[in-house]
Amino acid sequence: MADVQLGxxxxxxxxxxxxxxxxxxxxxxxxxxxxxxxxxxxxxxIPATWAVADPARSAATEPVLASTQPHELxxxxxxxxxxxxxxxxxANRELARRINGAAARxxxxxxxxxHNESSFANGLPLAELGIRAIRQPIGHEVVRAVSMAGxxxxxxxxxxxxxxxLPTWWSWWDWQSQLATQFRRTSxxxxxxxxxxxIDAQQLCDAGPRGLHRLDQLLGQLNxxxxxxxxxxxxxxxxxxxxxTPSRRVA
Numbered sequence: 001m002a003d004v005q006l007g008x009x010x011x012x013x014x015x016x017x018x019x020x021x022x023x024x025x026x027x028x029x030x031x032x033x034x035x036x037x038x039x040x041x042x043x044x045x046i047p048a049t050w051a052v053a054d055p056a057r058s059a060a061t062e063p064v065l066a067s068t069q070p071h072e073l074x075x076x077x078x079x080x081x082x083x084x085x086x087x088x089x090x091a092n093r094e095l096a097r098r099i100n101g102a103a104a105r106x107x108x109x110x111x112x113x114x115h116n117e118s119s120f121a122n123g124l125p126l127a128e129l130g131i132r133a134i135r136q137p138i139g140h141e142v143v144r145a146v147s148m149a150g151x152x153x154x155x156x157x158x159x160x161x162x163x164x165x166l167p168t169w170w171s172w173w174d175w176q177s178q179l180a181t182q183f184r185r186t187s188x189x190x191x192x193x194x195x196x197x198x199i200d201a202q203q204l205c206d207a208g209p210r211g212l213h214r215l216d217q218l219l220g221q222l223n224x225x226x227x228x229x230x231x232x233x234x235x236x237x238x239x240x241x242x243x244x245t246p247s248r249r250v251a
Contacts, residue, residue, distance in 0.1 A: 044222070074135075112133070
């Protein structure tokens with residue numbers, strides 16, 4: 001890769017399975033995997049945003065808080081909170097309950113991560129609840145995107161979140177994935193533009209042990225870019241705090 005000054009990336013991990021699809025085996029696997037995943041990121045000194053439905057109650061909270069890295073806990077917004085057709089007042093109550101429950105444990109929530117259908121975020125008093133950043137769902141899996149017209153002026157919106165490629169238990173897999181190839185192109189991080197990367201719980205369950213091996217390789221590549229070419233690796237909160245500008249269309 002040419003010797004250029006790269007921009008920044010954020011890494012966020014959605015740690016909730018779809019309730020309608022999750023098996024008990026998958027739920028146990030995810031609970032057992034989370035401390036290993038935290039330890040893996042710590043070994044590379046890479047912070048991440050960990051999105052869970054209820055930070056005060058999640059099994060992921062303790063290993064994340066015990067980490068030596070400045071990881072962030074975020075609320076994972078999901079339409080399953082509400083049921084289809086439920087109004088915004090219920091979304092407001094549910095979000096407030098999760099943020100206040102975290103605050104009771106001295107956990108400050110500044111980021112709302114949207115898992116799937118995201119229009120319920122529009123019209124919520126996000127600034128009053130302390131939210132400073134919203135991350136759109138990973139990839140193109142957006143049923144209805146957040147309308148920027150309904151957001152507070154100083155709230156940061158992380159868009160175009162790229163899914164990190166992981167193998168599955170049953171698939172033949174070449175570590176030279178499409179994303180790994182992209183990391184070798186300077187165009188992925190032009191100037192000081194942010195790139196948002198995301199992983200979700202279903203991917204982790206589908207990948208099994210090979211997923212951690214693949215992620216270890218990917219984190220090593222990111223470390224190389226950080227050490228040699230100035231890539232900044234941030235949580236979503238760090239990214240939003242450091243922007244310090246009213247502009248919201250960033251990536």
